[in-house]
Amino acid sequence: MGNTSSMLTQYDIEEVQQHCKHAFTQQEIASLYQRFCHLDRNNCGFIPSDEFLSIPEFAVNPLSQSLLRMLDGFNFKEFIAFLSAFSPRSTLQHKIEFIFKVYDTDCNGKVSFDDMLTVLRDLTGQYMSEHQRKEVLAQVLEEAGYTKDSFLVLSDFMKILGNSDLKMEAEVPVD
Amino acid sequence: MNSSGVLKSSSSELDLDRPNIEDYLPSGAAIQQEPRGKLRLHDLLDISPTLSEAAGAIVDDSFTRCFKSNPPEPWNWNIYLFPLWCFGVLLRYLIVFPTRVLVLTIGWIIFLSSFIPVHFLLKGHDRLRRSIERSLVEMICSFFVASWTGVVRYHGPRPSRRPKQVFVANHTSMIDFIVLEQMTAFAVIMQKHPGWVGLLQSTILESVGCIWFNRSEAKDREIVARKLREHVQGADNNPLLIFPEGTCVNNHYTVMFKKGAFELGCTVCPVAIKYNKIFVDAFWNSRKQSFTKHLLQLMTSWAVVCDVWYLEPQSLKPGETPIEFAERVRDIISTRAGLKKVPWDGYLKYSRPSPKHRERK
Numbered sequence: 001m002g003n004t005s006s007m008l009t010q011y012d013i014e015e016v017q018q019h020c021k022h023a024f025t026q027q028e029i030a031s032l033y034q035r036f037c038h039l040d041r042n043n044c045g046f047i048p049s050d051e052f053l054s055i056p057e058f059a060v061n062p063l064s065q066s067l068l069r070m071l072d073g074f075n076f077k078e079f080i081a082f083l084s085a086f087s088p089r090s091t092l093q094h095k096i097e098f099i100f101k102v103y104d105t106d107c108n109g110k111v112s113f114d115d116m117l118t119v120l121r122d123l124t125g126q127y128m129s130e131h132q133r134k135e136v137l138a139q140v141l142e143e144a145g146y147t148k149d150s151f152l153v154l155s156d157f158m159k160i161l162g163n164s165d166l167k168m169e170a171e172v173p174v175d
Numbered sequence: 176m177n178s179s180g181v182l183k184s185s186s187s188e189l190d191l192d193r194p195n196i197e198d199y200l201p202s203g204a205a206i207q208q209e210p211r212g213k214l215r216l217h218d219l220l221d222i223s224p225t226l227s228e229a230a231g232a233i234v235d236d237s238f239t240r241c242f243k244s245n246p247p248e249p250w251n252w253n254i255y256l257f258p259l260w261c262f263g264v265l266l267r268y269l270i271v272f273p274t275r276v277l278v279l280t281i282g283w284i285i286f287l288s289s290f291i292p293v294h295f296l297l298k299g300h301d302r303l304r305r306s307i308e309r310s311l312v313e314m315i316c317s318f319f320v321a322s323w324t325g326v327v328r329y330h331g332p333r334p335s336r337r338p339k340q341v342f343v344a345n346h347t348s349m350i351d352f353i354v355l356e357q358m359t360a361f362a363v364i365m366q367k368h369p370g371w372v373g374l375l376q377s378t379i380l381e382s383v384g385c386i387w388f389n390r391s392e393a394k395d396r397e398i399v400a401r402k403l404r405e406h407v408q409g410a411d412n413n414p415l416l417i418f419p420e421g422t423c424v425n426n427h428y429t430v431m432f433k434k435g436a437f438e439l440g441c442t443v444c445p446v447a448i449k450y451n452k453i454f455v456d457a458f459w460n461s462r463k464q465s466f467t468k469h470l471l472q473l474m475t476s477w478a479v480v481c482d483v484w485y486l487e488p489q490s491l492k493p494g495e496t497p498i499e500f501a502e503r504v505r506d507i508i509s510t511r512a513g514l515k516k517v518p519w520d521g522y523l524k525y526s527r528p529s530p531k532h533r534e535r536k
Contacts, residue, residue: 057232168223170230
């Protein structure tokens with residue numbers, strides 16, 4: 001492949017860094033660009049979502065479908081913006097926003113009971129019956145002060161997840 | 176009472192975010208772990224470990240790493256070394272390469288002029304014909320190895336011709352077969368290739384008793400399994416060599432072994448092959464290069480250096496499944512050759528994991 005970071009100019013790197021609010025260092029961006037080029041088999045600067053399914057480690061992840069739903073396909077800037085939530089330098093708020101977007105399947109800013117049930121289903125698969133899942137979810141929601149019919153918005157998520165130290169990081173290999 | 180029991184088991188499911196949790200837990204939801212306290216909405220909504228794994232896979236995954244050919248560090252970067260390197264290139268392409276081609280051509284002439292008469296004239300004397308053909312195949316392989324200035328060190332006892340034994344080896348390139356064949360005429364199971372390689376396969380390799388398969392055909396597996404069994408039973412057949420990884424891997428890792436070789440009911444003799452990358456990277460990236468290009472690349476490099484270890488024969492232990500047996504042998508080979516093990520099936524190079532795998536996770 002040769003030295004692909006030579007295709008990315010310093011100006012490009014800085015622009016991308018700006019776009020992701022400095023979540024990645026310049027070296028990490030160059031490294032991610034190599035990764036992007038490797039995934040972009042047709043060399044068109046755009047990765048369709050199901051290209052990620054050819055990565056076995058990703059395809060066996062229970063949340064892969066929800067993640068792919070979030071974006072229609074990536075160009076490099078969107079790729080970096082997507083991954084920026086996983087940088088150690090991103091804020092807790094940014095991470096919670098990302099989690100919210102995973103849950104909010106119809107992108108209307110509200111997470112319903114069904115949305116949460118879908119994610120729970122992806123995670124637990126055959127280990128719990130649908131009835132058990134609904135029961136657990138309803139019970140837990142009630143204890144937290146919500147009902148089955150309430151919609152959670154971003155600020156609710158911030159309240160629920162905000163006090164913990166959320167560990168959501170992926171290390172970018174920099175050679 | 177009932178609902179809190181359900182809660183306990185579900186919290187233990189969600190909080191245990193180790194991979195392969197199904198290996199540790201019995202199936203079904205009735206599991207009593209030590210009480211973890213009440214499940215809160217916070218725990219339910221916190222999907223960060225799974226998301227981190229997904230992002231980690233996007234950024235760098237162990238499967239792709241198996242097939243990456245890492246270019247060696249360029250050492251010709253300064254004013255003294257660069258002319259030396261240029262001289263080396265000229266030497267390699269203008270002197271060494273033609274010499275090698277000459278050697279190879281001579282080898283082929285000798286081979287063909289002996290093989291064709293023997294093949295047709297000695298049709299009646301099967302045993303004699305076969306042993307001559309075997310020696311000839313070993314000879315042409317030695318010529319091939321010489322044409323890349325191959326330096327191969329063999330360790331361990333040479334394979335003996337016995338029935339009911341199979342040889343398995345890790346796979347880096349088609350030349351693995353040639354390197355091993357030079358020492359002993361094996362019968363190999365291979366994918367049928369197009370082009371001149373295919374021609375070679377159907378004529379010469381047929382004489383050593385090779386078996387063909389086709390990756391894309393599903394039914395093929397049963398036919399091949401039967402052929403393998405038949406071959407192994409015959410005392411007269413050449414020892415069988417199988418590459419259970421099913422595909423070429425870049426000589427730093429090993430992918431999962433297919434169990435086909437391990438359920439034939441015979442002893443398995445592991446062979447480990449490790450190439451030294453200083454002179455040339457022998458990994459054949461079949462996506463990036465055709466075999467011809469790969470051979471030319473080898474012929475224009477200085478040398479191919481590798482170590483071959485013939486390891487102790489292993490048999491299926493009582494109570495061991497073929498898959499466990501395959502893993503054990505993979506362990507032995509990886510340790511000897513200094514390769515890292517990766518839990519992926521090599522065929523994922525050609526297709527995607529089915530939803531079945533996702534369910535299991």
